[in-house]
Amino acid sequence: MNLGKDLKHLFHEIIDFVREDFNPWAYGWAIVFVALLVVLSYAFHGYERFLLPMYRSNTAWYIMPLLYIAVWYMVAVPNLLIRKEYDTLRDWRFWVKPAAFIALMAVAISYCLPYQWFRGGTLTNVDTYFLRTCWIYFDGIVLVVLPLAIFKYIFDKEIKGIYGLCSNKQYLNVYLIALLCLLPFVAAASFLPDFQSYYPRFRPDYMGGALGMPMWAVTTVFETSYGLDFITTEVFFRGAMVIGLASILGPRAVLPMAVFYCTVHFGKPCLESVSAIFGGYILGILANRTRHIWGGVCAHLGIAFMMEIMGLIHLFARMAAQ
Numbered sequence: 001m002n003l004g005k006d007l008k009h010l011f012h013e014i015i016d017f018v019r020e021d022f023n024p025w026a027y028g029w030a031i032v033f034v035a036l037l038v039v040l041s042y043a044f045h046g047y048e049r050f051l052l053p054m055y056r057s058n059t060a061w062y063i064m065p066l067l068y069i070a071v072w073y074m075v076a077v078p079n080l081l082i083r084k085e086y087d088t089l090r091d092w093r094f095w096v097k098p099a100a101f102i103a104l105m106a107v108a109i110s111y112c113l114p115y116q117w118f119r120g121g122t123l124t125n126v127d128t129y130f131l132r133t134c135w136i137y138f139d140g141i142v143l144v145v146l147p148l149a150i151f152k153y154i155f156d157k158e159i160k161g162i163y164g165l166c167s168n169k170q171y172l173n174v175y176l177i178a179l180l181c182l183l184p185f186v187a188a189a190s191f192l193p194d195f196q197s198y199y200p201r202f203r204p205d206y207m208g209g210a211l212g213m214p215m216w217a218v219t220t221v222f223e224t225s226y227g228l229d230f231i232t233t234e235v236f237f238r239g240a241m242v243i244g245l246a247s248i249l250g251p252r253a254v255l256p257m258a259v260f261y262c263t264v265h266f267g268k269p270c271l272e273s274v275s276a277i278f279g280g281y282i283l284g285i286l287a288n289r290t291r292h293i294w295g296g297v298c299a300h301l302g303i304a305f306m307m308e309i310m311g312l313i314h315l316f317a318r319m320a321a322q
Contacts, residue, residue: 006174013289014282021251026082030075034259034277037071041266041273051266060110065103071263072102075256076249085252093248101148101240102260108143109264130210130218133201138225140232148240156244163239164293165231171286175295179302186303190310194269199311201226205319223308230300237261237280238287238296246288254284 040046054060076098080088088094119128149162160166189195202222210218237257245253261280265273283296 003173003177006171007177010171010174010286014285017251017254017285017289021254023079023083026079027255029078029082030255030259033074034262037259037263037266038270038273041263042270047266055110061107064110065106068106068260068263069099069102072098072256072260075259076252079252079255083252088249088252091248097248098241098245101236101244104147105144105236108140126207126210130207130222133207134222134225137229140236141228144232145235148235148244152244156247159243160291163235164243164287164291165235165239165297166292168290168292169294170290170292172294172298175298176302179298182303183306186306187310189271190307190314192269192271194271195307196311196314198269200308200315202308202312203315204312205315223305226308227301227304230304231297234283234293234296234300238283238293242284242287243291243293251288254281254288257284 041051051064054063076094077089080086123131145162152159152163156163160168190199202219204215204219207218207222208215213221237260241257241260242253258277258281262273262277265276279299283293283299286295287293
Protein backbone atom coordinates (compact mmCIF):
# COMPACT_ATOMS: atom_id res chain seq x y z
CA MET A 1 0.00 0.00 0.00
CA ASN A 2 1.48 3.38 -0.99
CA LEU A 3 1.96 6.44 1.17
CA GLY A 4 -1.04 8.32 -0.23
CA LYS A 5 -3.46 5.49 0.52
CA ASP A 6 -1.95 4.94 3.97
CA LEU A 7 -2.30 8.63 4.77
CA LYS A 8 -5.92 8.64 3.64
CA HIS A 9 -6.76 5.53 5.67
CA LEU A 10 -5.04 6.91 8.76
CA PHE A 11 -6.94 10.18 8.47
CA HIS A 12 -10.21 8.27 8.22
CA GLU A 13 -9.28 6.21 11.30
CA ILE A 14 -9.03 9.44 13.31
CA ILE A 15 -12.20 10.99 11.86
CA ASP A 16 -14.22 7.81 12.40
CA PHE A 17 -13.07 7.56 16.00
CA VAL A 18 -14.01 11.17 16.78
CA ARG A 19 -17.44 10.72 15.17
CA GLU A 20 -18.10 7.61 17.23
CA ASP A 21 -16.67 8.81 20.54
CA PHE A 22 -17.49 12.53 20.61
CA ASN A 23 -20.06 13.68 23.12
CA PRO A 24 -20.24 17.47 23.62
CA TRP A 25 -20.93 17.24 27.36
CA ALA A 26 -18.25 14.64 28.06
CA TYR A 27 -15.64 16.40 25.96
CA GLY A 28 -16.75 19.79 27.30
CA TRP A 29 -16.17 18.66 30.89
CA ALA A 30 -12.74 17.23 29.99
CA ILE A 31 -11.74 20.53 28.34
CA VAL A 32 -12.89 22.61 31.32
CA PHE A 33 -11.16 20.30 33.79
CA VAL A 34 -7.80 20.19 31.99
CA ALA A 35 -7.93 23.96 31.38
CA LEU A 36 -8.40 24.48 35.12
CA LEU A 37 -5.41 22.24 35.86
CA VAL A 38 -3.22 24.10 33.35
CA VAL A 39 -4.19 27.49 34.81
CA LEU A 40 -3.50 26.30 38.36
CA SER A 41 -0.13 24.90 37.32
CA TYR A 42 1.15 27.81 35.23
CA ALA A 43 -0.80 30.99 36.04
CA PHE A 44 -0.79 30.28 39.79
CA HIS A 45 2.54 28.38 39.80
CA GLY A 46 0.95 25.29 41.35
CA TYR A 47 3.74 23.03 40.15
CA GLU A 48 6.48 25.08 41.80
CA ARG A 49 4.50 25.72 44.98
CA PHE A 50 3.03 22.28 45.64
CA LEU A 51 4.26 19.51 43.32
CA LEU A 52 7.98 20.30 43.09
CA PRO A 53 8.48 20.42 46.88
CA MET A 54 6.90 16.96 47.12
CA TYR A 55 9.35 15.58 44.57
CA ARG A 56 12.15 16.84 46.81
CA SER A 57 10.71 15.22 49.92
CA ASN A 58 9.70 11.75 51.01
CA THR A 59 5.98 12.41 50.45
CA ALA A 60 5.80 12.32 46.65
CA TRP A 61 5.82 8.54 46.33
CA TYR A 62 2.37 8.19 47.96
CA ILE A 63 0.78 11.62 47.33
CA MET A 64 1.46 11.74 43.58
CA PRO A 65 -0.26 8.39 42.87
CA LEU A 66 -3.37 9.66 44.68
CA LEU A 67 -3.34 12.91 42.71
CA TYR A 68 -2.87 11.22 39.33
CA ILE A 69 -5.52 8.59 40.09
CA ALA A 70 -7.91 11.40 41.00
CA VAL A 71 -7.16 13.23 37.73
CA TRP A 72 -7.87 10.13 35.63
CA TYR A 73 -11.14 9.26 37.38
CA MET A 74 -12.29 12.89 37.34
CA VAL A 75 -12.46 12.52 33.55
CA ALA A 76 -13.31 8.83 33.18
CA VAL A 77 -16.26 8.72 35.62
CA PRO A 78 -18.15 11.80 34.28
CA ASN A 79 -17.47 10.53 30.75
CA LEU A 80 -19.30 7.27 31.53
CA LEU A 81 -22.04 8.93 33.60
CA ILE A 82 -22.85 11.40 30.84
CA ARG A 83 -23.12 8.54 28.34
CA LYS A 84 -25.13 6.43 30.84
CA GLU A 85 -22.69 3.55 30.51
CA TYR A 86 -23.44 2.28 33.99
CA ASP A 87 -22.33 -1.31 33.33
CA THR A 88 -18.73 -0.14 33.04
CA LEU A 89 -19.01 1.78 36.30
CA ARG A 90 -20.26 -1.38 38.00
CA ASP A 91 -17.32 -3.43 36.67
CA TRP A 92 -14.79 -3.89 39.50
CA ARG A 93 -11.97 -3.91 36.94
CA PHE A 94 -12.72 -0.27 36.13
CA TRP A 95 -11.87 0.67 39.72
CA VAL A 96 -8.85 -1.59 40.14
CA LYS A 97 -6.87 -1.97 36.91
CA PRO A 98 -6.46 1.73 35.92
CA ALA A 99 -5.69 2.71 39.51
CA ALA A 100 -3.02 0.00 39.76
CA PHE A 101 -1.43 1.10 36.48
CA ILE A 102 -1.44 4.77 37.48
CA ALA A 103 -0.02 4.04 40.93
CA LEU A 104 2.81 2.07 39.32
CA MET A 105 3.70 4.96 37.02
CA ALA A 106 3.31 7.65 39.68
CA VAL A 107 5.54 5.89 42.19
CA ALA A 108 8.17 5.36 39.49
CA ILE A 109 8.33 9.05 38.57
CA SER A 110 8.12 10.45 42.09
CA TYR A 111 10.31 8.28 44.28
CA CYS A 112 13.38 10.05 45.64
CA LEU A 113 16.03 7.34 45.89
CA PRO A 114 18.18 8.74 43.03
CA TYR A 115 18.84 11.81 45.17
CA GLN A 116 20.52 9.52 47.72
CA TRP A 117 22.31 7.25 45.27
CA PHE A 118 25.63 7.71 43.48
CA ARG A 119 27.10 9.69 46.33
CA GLY A 120 30.49 9.51 47.98
CA GLY A 121 33.50 7.38 47.19
CA THR A 122 35.59 8.56 44.29
CA LEU A 123 32.64 10.12 42.42
CA THR A 124 32.89 13.80 41.59
CA ASN A 125 29.90 16.15 41.53
CA VAL A 126 29.85 15.82 37.74
CA ASP A 127 29.85 12.02 37.97
CA THR A 128 27.01 12.09 40.50
CA TYR A 129 24.90 14.48 38.43
CA PHE A 130 25.44 12.42 35.28
CA LEU A 131 24.61 9.07 36.90
CA ARG A 132 21.52 10.37 38.69
CA THR A 133 20.15 11.98 35.56
CA CYS A 134 20.71 8.92 33.39
CA TRP A 135 19.13 6.63 35.99
CA ILE A 136 16.06 8.88 36.33
CA TYR A 137 15.48 8.53 32.57
CA PHE A 138 16.33 4.82 32.42
CA ASP A 139 14.51 3.64 35.54
CA GLY A 140 11.11 3.53 33.79
CA ILE A 141 12.25 0.45 31.91
CA VAL A 142 12.89 -1.33 35.22
CA LEU A 143 10.07 0.15 37.32
CA VAL A 144 7.29 0.50 34.73
CA VAL A 145 7.86 -1.49 31.53
CA LEU A 146 9.14 -4.66 33.22
CA PRO A 147 6.23 -4.88 35.74
CA LEU A 148 3.74 -4.12 32.96
CA ALA A 149 5.27 -6.86 30.80
CA ILE A 150 4.92 -9.36 33.63
CA PHE A 151 1.33 -8.27 34.29
CA LYS A 152 0.49 -8.47 30.59
CA TYR A 153 1.83 -11.98 30.13
CA ILE A 154 -0.11 -13.18 33.20
CA PHE A 155 -3.45 -11.35 32.86
CA ASP A 156 -3.64 -9.86 29.33
CA LYS A 157 -2.31 -12.70 27.20
CA GLU A 158 -4.62 -11.83 24.30
CA ILE A 159 -2.84 -8.49 23.72
CA LYS A 160 0.03 -8.65 21.25
CA GLY A 161 3.48 -7.68 22.46
CA ILE A 162 4.00 -5.52 25.55
CA TYR A 163 0.84 -3.42 25.33
CA GLY A 164 1.32 -2.43 21.72
CA LEU A 165 5.09 -2.81 21.53
CA CYS A 166 4.73 -5.55 18.94
CA SER A 167 5.57 -6.58 15.38
CA ASN A 168 2.56 -4.75 13.90
CA LYS A 169 3.87 -1.55 12.26
CA GLN A 170 0.79 -0.39 10.35
CA TYR A 171 1.06 3.20 9.02
CA LEU A 172 4.70 3.51 10.13
CA ASN A 173 5.64 5.25 6.88
CA VAL A 174 2.98 7.91 7.47
CA TYR A 175 4.24 8.55 11.00
CA LEU A 176 7.77 9.15 9.74
CA ILE A 177 6.62 11.60 7.05
CA ALA A 178 4.40 13.44 9.55
CA LEU A 179 7.39 13.72 11.87
CA LEU A 180 9.40 15.51 9.18
CA CYS A 181 6.54 17.95 8.70
CA LEU A 182 6.80 18.93 12.37
CA LEU A 183 10.44 19.97 12.08
CA PRO A 184 9.74 23.64 11.12
CA PHE A 185 7.36 24.01 14.09
CA VAL A 186 9.91 22.58 16.52
CA ALA A 187 12.55 24.90 15.07
CA ALA A 188 10.27 27.90 15.56
CA ALA A 189 9.39 26.87 19.13
CA SER A 190 13.09 26.55 19.97
CA PHE A 191 13.39 30.36 19.98
CA LEU A 192 10.93 30.69 22.89
CA PRO A 193 12.48 31.49 26.30
CA ASP A 194 10.65 28.61 27.99
CA PHE A 195 12.12 26.20 25.46
CA GLN A 196 15.67 27.44 25.85
CA SER A 197 15.45 27.32 29.65
CA TYR A 198 14.47 23.63 29.53
CA TYR A 199 16.34 22.24 26.51
CA PRO A 200 18.73 20.63 25.81
CA ARG A 201 18.41 18.03 28.54
CA PHE A 202 21.99 16.95 27.83
CA ARG A 203 24.30 19.71 29.00
CA PRO A 204 27.85 19.20 27.75
CA ASP A 205 28.95 22.16 29.87
CA TYR A 206 27.77 20.32 33.02
CA MET A 207 28.46 16.68 32.09
CA GLY A 208 31.66 16.84 30.08
CA GLY A 209 34.25 14.38 31.38
CA ALA A 210 31.77 12.43 33.54
CA LEU A 211 33.32 9.17 34.82
CA GLY A 212 36.45 10.03 32.83
CA MET A 213 34.68 9.13 29.57
CA PRO A 214 35.21 10.98 26.28
CA MET A 215 32.42 13.35 25.25
CA TRP A 216 31.05 10.99 22.58
CA ALA A 217 30.59 8.24 25.19
CA VAL A 218 28.97 10.59 27.72
CA THR A 219 26.61 11.84 24.99
CA THR A 220 25.73 8.32 23.82
CA VAL A 221 24.95 7.01 27.31
CA PHE A 222 22.87 10.05 28.23
CA GLU A 223 20.86 10.25 25.01
CA THR A 224 20.21 6.48 25.03
CA SER A 225 18.77 6.64 28.53
CA TYR A 226 16.82 9.76 27.54
CA GLY A 227 15.33 7.96 24.53
CA LEU A 228 14.36 4.90 26.58
CA ASP A 229 12.32 7.19 28.83
CA PHE A 230 10.03 7.98 25.89
CA ILE A 231 9.55 4.31 25.11
CA THR A 232 8.46 3.88 28.72
CA THR A 233 6.03 6.76 28.23
CA GLU A 234 4.42 5.19 25.17
CA VAL A 235 4.21 1.70 26.66
CA PHE A 236 2.39 3.19 29.64
CA PHE A 237 0.12 5.91 28.21
CA ARG A 238 -0.80 4.58 24.78
CA GLY A 239 -0.10 0.95 25.65
CA ALA A 240 -1.34 0.15 29.15
CA MET A 241 -3.79 3.07 29.51
CA VAL A 242 -5.43 2.62 26.09
CA ILE A 243 -4.73 -0.84 24.67
CA GLY A 244 -4.54 -2.41 28.12
CA LEU A 245 -7.88 -0.91 29.17
CA ALA A 246 -9.68 -1.60 25.88
CA SER A 247 -11.37 -4.71 27.27
CA ILE A 248 -12.97 -2.55 29.98
CA LEU A 249 -13.45 0.87 28.39
CA GLY A 250 -12.93 0.45 24.67
CA PRO A 251 -12.63 3.90 23.06
CA ARG A 252 -13.58 5.62 26.35
CA ALA A 253 -10.02 5.06 27.55
CA VAL A 254 -8.58 7.70 25.21
CA LEU A 255 -9.98 10.95 26.66
CA PRO A 256 -8.98 10.44 30.34
CA MET A 257 -5.56 9.24 29.19
CA ALA A 258 -5.01 12.47 27.21
CA VAL A 259 -5.87 14.65 30.23
CA PHE A 260 -3.70 12.56 32.54
CA TYR A 261 -0.91 12.72 29.97
CA CYS A 262 -1.07 16.53 30.02
CA THR A 263 -0.62 16.66 33.80
CA VAL A 264 2.65 14.69 33.79
CA HIS A 265 4.09 17.48 31.62
CA PHE A 266 3.57 20.12 34.29
CA GLY A 267 6.93 21.69 35.03
CA LYS A 268 7.86 21.70 31.36
CA PRO A 269 7.13 24.71 29.10
CA CYS A 270 3.41 25.56 29.07
CA LEU A 271 3.15 25.16 25.31
CA GLU A 272 4.51 21.62 25.61
CA SER A 273 1.92 20.72 28.26
CA VAL A 274 -0.96 22.09 26.20
CA SER A 275 0.23 20.40 23.03
CA ALA A 276 0.48 17.13 24.99
CA ILE A 277 -3.33 17.13 25.29
CA PHE A 278 -3.78 17.10 21.53
CA GLY A 279 -0.80 14.88 20.81
CA GLY A 280 -1.83 12.40 23.50
CA TYR A 281 -5.37 12.32 22.18
CA ILE A 282 -4.33 11.67 18.56
CA LEU A 283 -1.78 9.03 19.56
CA GLY A 284 -4.38 7.44 21.83
CA ILE A 285 -6.80 7.18 18.91
CA LEU A 286 -4.15 5.53 16.75
CA ALA A 287 -3.25 3.07 19.51
CA ASN A 288 -6.92 2.24 20.00
CA ARG A 289 -7.47 1.66 16.29
CA THR A 290 -4.23 -0.07 15.29
CA ARG A 291 -3.44 -1.89 18.56
CA HIS A 292 0.21 -0.83 18.42
CA ILE A 293 2.17 2.15 19.79
CA TRP A 294 4.78 2.69 17.08
CA GLY A 295 3.17 5.97 16.07
CA GLY A 296 3.77 7.33 19.54
CA VAL A 297 7.28 5.90 19.71
CA CYS A 298 8.21 7.54 16.40
CA ALA A 299 6.61 10.86 17.35
CA HIS A 300 8.10 10.94 20.83
CA LEU A 301 11.63 9.95 19.90
CA GLY A 302 11.64 12.11 16.79
CA ILE A 303 10.33 15.26 18.45
CA ALA A 304 12.46 14.72 21.57
CA PHE A 305 15.68 14.50 19.61
CA MET A 306 14.64 17.40 17.38
CA MET A 307 14.25 19.44 20.57
CA GLU A 308 17.60 18.19 21.85
CA ILE A 309 19.37 19.20 18.64
CA MET A 310 17.68 22.61 18.53
CA GLY A 311 18.44 23.14 22.21
CA LEU A 312 22.09 22.26 21.68
CA ILE A 313 22.33 24.65 18.74
CA HIS A 314 21.02 27.51 20.88
CA LEU A 315 23.24 26.49 23.82
CA PHE A 316 26.37 26.47 21.69
CA ALA A 317 25.37 29.83 20.21
CA ARG A 318 25.00 31.33 23.70
CA MET A 319 28.33 29.84 24.81
CA ALA A 320 30.07 31.21 21.74
CA ALA A 321 28.61 34.68 22.36
CA GLN A 322 29.98 34.82 25.91
